[in-house]
Amino acid sequence: MARNYRTKSAPAEQASNIVAILKGIIWSYVWTAVIFILAALLFTYTSFDMKHIPMIAMMTTLTSVFIAGFITARAAASKGWIWGMAAGGAYALILCLLKVMTKDPITLNRQMWTLWLMALGGGALGGMLGINSKR
Secondary structure (H helix, E strand, O other), rough: OOOOOOOHHHHHHHHHHHHHHHHHHHHHHHHHHHHHHHHHHHHHHOOOOOHHHHHHHHHHHHHHHEEEEEHHHOOOOOHHHHHHHHHHHHHHHHHHHHHOOOOOOOOOOOHHHHHHHHHHEEEEEEHHHHHOOOO
């Protein structure tokens, strides 16, 4: 006897993927906040050298977009790397919007290109691992 399985409709699947992106971004920004608070405490109460701030910011961004991509792709049916890349891109876009809100103009310099490459690449990697972790 053949079973009739129901599948999600395309609009419902898209809506659940958008909710998954939002969930991934929220968790990634929670991670970012926790790491930055710990780093601030470390810099305040120890003699840790301030020259490490750019490295901490870069590693935090990379792990954050990885988390966003991973969480997003776990909810996707397929193409986890694309959904992870979308989550990483959304993370970077929010950072750019925050930069504009602080009246700091966006310039396409090496730091901005690095941010976008890390966001898209880290999100895609998180998405690849996230889509395969649910199996």
